[in-house]
Amino acid sequence: MTLFDQFLQYTLSGITIGSIYAMVALGFNIIYNSTGIINFAQGEFLMLGGMLAVYFHNNLHLNLLLSGIFAVIIVTIIGILFHRFAIKPVQDQSIITLIIITIAGSILFKGAAMFIWGKDSYILPSFSGDTPIAFFGATIQPQMLWVMGFLIMIVLGLGAFYRFTITGKAMQACSYNRNAARIVGINVNQMVLLSFALSACIGAIAGVIVTPITLVDYDRGSLLGLKGFGSAILGGLGKMEGAIAGGLIIGLLEAYAAGFVSSGYKDAVALVILLIVLFYRPGGILVKKQEHLLKKF
């Protein structure tokens, strides 16, 4: 393999894992925009999505498509219930209290998953076989294309939702200013509920499509959640474009660091660069310093 081929291979795997981070970051942003909190249970939505899809496929012998759809629907409902029973009763408390509640939620989901499925790892078959496709000097697993394809679909779908539907516009209004949105007659509570549903749904989709590549176990969510959080921060919290840019950058950095430096330090390299960026641009790459200073938390 020439150096260029290696570089291309790392780029492809970086984009794949970066797409997943971007989806997690989108989930973080949707909830952050409507409530101002970071939902530490976001990674758990991925884990639950993957676990449920495996359960439907292996135990109930449904086909892949149906398993995936059911998993996403159930996780979306879990997201709604999570908001209804854990977030809404205390929504007037301080941000840090709410964040601790999401941490408690993440422990709870993890505990439930371990209780139901044990500590084993599970895998889902690839959506369209495992024959690698040659791409110049590198090879692509078909599942990688699925991941990238889903990211594009989610981005286009979200964009259309925010731009063309009245609900989407109402959600955006909430993210700019909740009180003002309430004054013009938007049901803010409903929008918050919707944001939890939407971010659980995106999380579950990411969980289902990544399972054929990375496997899934009860503890898989935390790390993905952490990387997604890093991506959202890197791009600037609340910025949808930022989430995608941040996710892809962190994915690529990790892939290059693992390939060219050492796989042990790959997370450290990505984190160091994230920190350096934050020190120079305290609000992420896409947020101007002045704009960042206006944010409350």
Place this chain on the structure above:
Amino acid sequence: MNKGKSIHLNNNLGRRNSHLKRNYFKALMVFISAMVILGFIRNPYYVGVLVFFGINAIITTGLSLLMGYAGQISLGQAAFYGIGAYTSGVLTAKLGMPVWFGFLSAVLLTALIAYIVGIPTLRLKGHYLAMATLGLGEIVHIVFNELLSLTGGPSGFGNIPLIKIFGIELNNDFLYYIFVWAVFSFILFISLNLIDSRIGRALRAIHKSETTAATLGINISKLKLQIFILSAVYASIAGFLYAHYVTFLSPGTFGLHFSVLLVTMVAVGGMENIWGAFIGTGVLTLLPEYLRIFKDYDILIYGIILMSIMLFRPEGLYGIKIPLKIGKKKEQ
């Protein structure tokens, strides 16, 4: 005019002395209670659990100063805990240095790292600060894992010597318990005095509003940095105590999981008060021990309890009012 001022000053001085006396008394009471409790425990295992309570309480006292009083979050506190433990552990076990030298190096190195890291990090706010401290914690954790020659990598290293005080080797749980709780009482004493001092009032002003504090002439960034370093040093002392108690170190102890747990302890107890951190630490250190009887369900039940505390008592367990005061509510 002058006279009035001097009277005011005298008053202040008197108040400070009474604070000092009261705090001295409080810290002493904690230590005495700890000793009384020790008298009732026969099983060394439970003494060990309470040793960890003391060690964790040292860290969360610092974290409470940082979170509750200065209003800054740190999701990387386990890293300072780890730096303290590893510095002293490596120096004494691998390089044969005396234990007091390990202690001094651990504290100084942690303070230095906290100083260097704190300057850029504390300029960040809210979630961005959380991410930065979290990232720092993870980097330190990765270094512990990868620096094989010094730290033994993921499998860790052992043979860390015990602490000797006045010729007595702290070689059993009971002696170590006394030592740890003495250290904690001392740290509590310092922290209580700090809260009652000018610095403590300045910190609360920062917590309420940084802009207001700045207009009152408080040097915000300097003060935040000082408290950050202090909390890191507390964690480092706890790390030192951990290393020479367990005598074996591996990176697993110092990961993100523990950092999050520490923040949770402070929040569960109540962030507005230093005693809250103490209560939260007690609850979350002892709870898992009691949940062991549930075997595989323990994480699930732990999650449910944590969630319930936060839902029904979002401001923390400290100052919980049990029925007695129901009649009073009407007056308000």
